[in-house]
Amino acid sequence: MDVTHPLRERERTWFWLGAGGVLSLAIILLLFAFLRPHETPQAEHHDHEHMSMPMSMPMPMADDATPAVQAKLLTDKKESEFNHHLAGFFVALAGVFILLQSVLAKRWPAVKYAWPACFLLSGIFVLIWSDTELWPFGHRAWLEALQNNPEVLQHKVFAVLLLGLGAIEWQRARGVLKAAWSGWVFPALAIGGSVLLLFHQHEAGMHGSHHTDLMARIQYQHLSYTLTGICIGLVKGLAETKTPLRAGFQKGWPLLMIVLGILLMFYVE
Secondary structure, eight states, X not given: OOOHHHHHHHHHXXXXXXXXXXXXXXXXXXXXXXXXXXXXXXXXXXOTTTOOSOTTSOOOOOTTOOHHHHHHHXXXXXXXXXXXXXXXXXXXXXHHHHHHHHHHTTXXXXXXXXXXXXHHHHHHHHHHHSOTTBTTTSSBOHHHHHHHOHHHHHHHHHHHHHHHHHHHHHHHHHTSOOOGGGGGHHHHHHHHHHHHHTTOOOGGGGSSTTHHHHHHHHHHHHHHHHHHHHHHHHHHHHHTSOOTTHHHXXXXXXXXXXXXXXXXXXXXX
């Protein structure tokens, strides 16, 4: 009597249930990210009684700032958006490579290195180009900026996380790193880095007459990245465990990476 057929049917059922659940979660996250809170005129006044800005933060810059200052703020805005968009492209591309790896590897075995390379390239970019006021592009020293600017420090921490994750996954792809703990590095760093986003400081949101709405939009977008990143870490961890839904989880976490990449590519200040 053949008992393999019912088992295959059960595995397919679990797979589609898991894939459907993850797809539903991805759709919910996309809706959450794009349904932004309504901007209210009341948020524009500067009544200190209702102001949520900590007193230690710089006050917003007036709209009548000099042309040079306005040009600098516009440059910073474009640079920040480009950084998010490029990082999102690498994250989404990595997710695509993971999903298609089993198919592409039959013709190009080296494709197994593609998605770790995406994280390495993203980490190098964030490390060097995320803050162009630093040497060699600007005049500011790295040590001074790391000590006095929390935003710069956080950017470099994210870069180190990306580089560490890419290096470990590269070694796993080579077959050099086979220890059980190595499979849990990605979930741990994904969740840890996502939680760190909740404390990410963003000086761009502290300028202009519409600074309250701008800051709310920036925080809302970063919250969507945090939730998606935590889901990626959790689903990746479940994909490392032997559960009936493992096949679905193995497809689910790269799908969520694509969702995160798309969210980052639509970042706007």
